[in-house]
Amino acid sequence: TYALEIEGLLKNYGDGFQALKGIDLRVAEGDFFALLGPNGAGKSTTLGIVSSLVNKTAGKVRVFGHDMDTDLSRAKLSLGVVPQEFNFNQFEKAFDVVTTQAGYYGIPLRQAKASAEKYLKKLGLWDKRDTPARMLSGGMKRRLMIARALVHEPKLLILDEPTAGVDIELRRSMWQFLEDINRQGTTIILTTHYLEEAEALCRNIAIIDRGEIIRNTSKRDLLQQL
Ligand code: ADP
Ligand code: ADP
Numbered sequence: 001t002y003a004l005e006i007e008g009l010l011k012n013y014g015d016g017f018q019a020l021k022g023i024d025l026r027v028a029e030g031d032f033f034a035l036l037g038p039n040g041a042g043k044s045t046t047l048g049i050v051s052s053l054v055n056k057t058a059g060k061v062r063v064f065g066h067d068m069d070t071d072l073s074r075a076k077l078s079l080g081v082v083p084q085e086f087n088f089n090q091f092e093k094a095f096d097v098v099t100t101q102a103g104y105y106g107i108p109l110r111q112a113k114a115s116a117e118k119y120l121k122k123l124g125l126w127d128k129r130d131t132p133a134r135m136l137s138g139g140m141k142r143r144l145m146i147a148r149a150l151v152h153e154p155k156l157l158i159l160d161e162p163t164a165g166v167d168i169e170l171r172r173s174m175w176q177f178l179e180d181i182n183r184q185g186t187t188i189i190l191t192t193h194y195l196e197e198a199e200a201l202c203r204n205i206a207i208i209d210r211g212e213i214i215r216n217t218s219k220r221d222l223l224q225q226l
Pocket of ligand 1: 012013014015054055
């Protein structure tokens with residue numbers, strides 16, 4: 001089974017704009033995969049559909065074989081999502097942002113707390129655990145989003161432009177962190193408009209432009225042909 005399978009994905013927004021024109025994509029379990037493309041190409045729309053924040057117009061999406069139309073709750077359990085916008089409760093403490101999310105997955109409180117501790121430590125946020133989320137810097141908020149997305153130990157982590165607006169030093173430490181969890185078995189998909197980021201991290205790269213996948217290949221082949 002694939003970590004993610006997308007077949008014939010179409011998205012027409014309410015204004016009639018065709019943002020996705022029938023996308024096919026397969027991401028193998030264990031992969032580190034980039035969806036690379038310019039602004040407006042349809043990256044966020046694609047990830048929005050996979051994370052059920054955006055309704056699709058047509059097509060199939062399966063997460064570890066679980067069809068999102070018929071088996072949504074199991075698909076969601078396998079999936080952690082880091083959207084671009086900080087959509088946590090800004091008034092909650094960092095620690096509570098993470099444990100609250102665990103509650104949505106029905107994780108017992110003791111386990112939720114242990115998991116929150118593990119990921120806040122790994123992401124260098126443990127000394128900020130009692131700080132209200134709104135008081136954190138942009139880079140810290142970004143890392144808090146990642147800790148929250150991992151609290152239920154998903155097998156697939158999806159990040160939308162994870163290092164947008166992040167300084168170079170933090171970008172490198174986030175790359176390191178993502179490489180570590182990929183090595184430990186988590187499949188990772190990220191969107192980016194930086195070739196450099198896809199090149200630094202990913203094994204396979206799909207290029208999306210104006211709602212269509214125009215290339216889908218290994219990084220090695222892509223770089224040889226550039
Ligand atoms: P859906 O088809 O998923 O219901 P809508 O077309 O209803 O989406 O739009 C959702 C929201 O996004 C609306 O509030 C809309 O105003 C806003 N929106 C419209 N155009 C754009 C755009 N080009 N980029 C981002 N957001 C947009
Ligand atoms: P990317 O993430 O690659 O920058 P998006 O998926 O955000 O691209 O957007 C793809 C296209 O869909 C863009 O042309 C954008 O303006 C349009 N779009 C995004 N959201 C909406 C919306 N809610 N309503 C109408 N058009 C939208």
